[in-house]
Amino acid sequence: MTTAADSVSALVLSRPARETATSRFSAEIDAYAPEAWDRLVAEFDDVTYEQSAAWVDGRWGARRSSALVLRDGDAAVAAARTILLDWPGLRRGVAYVKFGPLWRRRGATPEPDVYRAAVEALFREYCARRGYYLTIVPRPTPDHHAAECTLLSGLGFTIRRPMLDPNRYLVNVGLDPTVALQSLDQKWRYNLRQALRTGIECRVVEDASAIPTFTALHRRMVARKRFRDTDAVHVLPELAARLPAPMRPRVVLASHDGVSIAGAVVAACGDTAYYMYGATEDAALPLKAGYALHWWIVNWLPELGVRWYDLGGEAGEPGLRQFKKGLVGKHGAIVATPGELDRWSGVRARLAGDAIYAVRALQRRVRRLRHG
Numbered sequence: 560m561t562t563a564a565d566s567v568s569a570l571v572l573s574r575p576a577r578e579t580a581t582s583r584f585s586a587e588i589d590a591y592a593p594e595a596w597d598r599l600v601a602e603f604d605d606v607t608y609e610q611s612a613a614w615v616d617g618r619w620g621a622r623r624s625s626a627l628v629l630r631d632g633d634a635a636v637a638a639a640r641t642i643l644l645d646w647p648g649l650r651r652g653v654a655y656v657k658f659g660p661l662w663r664r665r666g667a668t669p670e671p672d673v674y675r676a677a678v679e680a681l682f683r684e685y686c687a688r689r690g691y692y693l694t695i696v697p698r699p700t701p702d703h704h705a706a707e708c709t710l711l712s713g714l715g716f717t718i719r720r721p722m723l724d725p726n727r728y729l730v731n732v733g734l735d736p737t738v739a740l741q742s743l744d745q746k747w748r749y750n751l752r753q754a755l756r757t758g759i760e761c762r763v764v765e766d767a768s769a770i771p772t773f774t775a776l777h778r779r780m781v782a783r784k785r786f787r788d789t790d791a792v793h794v795l796p797e798l799a800a801r802l803p804a805p806m807r808p809r810v811v812l813a814s815h816d817g818v819s820i821a822g823a824v825v826a827a828c829g830d831t832a833y834y835m836y837g838a839t840e841d842a843a844l845p846l847k848a849g850y851a852l853h854w855w856i857v858n859w860l861p862e863l864g865v866r867w868y869d870l871g872g873e874a875g876e877p878g879l880r881q882f883k884k885g886l887v888g889k890h891g892a893i894v895a896t897p898g899e900l901d902r903w904s905g906v907r908a909r910l911a912g913d914a915i916y917a918v919r920a921l922q923r924r925v926r927r928l929r930h931g
Contacts, residue, residue: 733861
């Protein structure tokens with residue numbers, strides 16, 4: 560039999576959490592076990608995988624992440640999971656918050672004061688107390704991104720490095736189907752009609768075969784095209800096992816004559832669904848399967864209660880830009896993300912942060928030269 564005390568111990572780490580306070584808000588640091596953290600952040604409309612323990616710890620390791628929860632009385636009103644990138648030999652470096660802090664609880668009216676307090680708590684913990692250089696990348700949402708950037712600027716954050724892939728393409732999935740069809744770019748609509756005439760069928764794979772089927776399709780595509788694979792498809796099984804059910808990755812397949820020729824992994828997080836990964840067979844291109852697949856996803860996503868379908872960036876590829884812009888259409892949004900916003904406390908933190916970002920820039924340059 561599970562007691563109330565057992566439930567509490569399952570939610571919170573056994574070690575005492577450090578707590579800091581202002582007149583209204585208090586901040587808990589590293590108080591939640593990973594599974595409890597993911598249950599907490601699933602209650603926010605602005606949650607993303609980049610703010611989940613399953614994703615961050617899986618990509619970076621649990622020892623390189625830290626978590627802050629902002630409370631207003633007993634209520635958790637904001638949260639941020641931070642990646643800690645230490646300079647070798649020094650206990651300082653960069654504290655990186657991607658698409659956070661979360662501050663829009665589901666069903667609550669967004670309060671800019673909550674966002675401001677969460678950022679101030681991050682600065683106190685990671686800059687003032689630990690000596691880190693703090694970087695925040697606001698979530699690219701049409702309704703709040705500009706406001707978050709303005710708030711960060713008012714708190715002393717500056718953009719020192721532009722985003723390499725600044726534009727994010729978001730489809731409005733809350734439209735009436737007729738309006739959504741008319742919203743599409745004319746050429747995109749023409750290609751969609753051609754795709755639908757081929758008899759392509761799309762479906763969500765609900766059973767245990769979903770991720771292995773997509774992974775195999777993705778592996779064949781990478782081998783066939785011989786390009787450098789940067790997709791972290793290996794984390795999908797762990798995400799499916801660890802995340803709360805509404806946030807787990809979903810696999811959508813497009814089939815022709817009973818054979819799967821294209822697939823997509825989609826994650827519904829808060830008010831937005833994210834296109835994570837895609838894969839195709841050679842047969843998908845002449846059939847224009849990508850058009851049928853994404854149009855089916857756009858019409859299915861309202862069942863999940865989301866408003867936006869985030870297609871990601873364009874990676875400097877004109878063809879990808881044209882495809883995504885055409886699907887976004889007249890009633891979607893292209894969010895321009897200007898850059899990473901930084902703040903620090905002291906010269907040593909500034910030097911450590913600059914050194915880490917210089918190494919990152921060098922690594923990116925080497926990869927571009929190596930892979931064209």
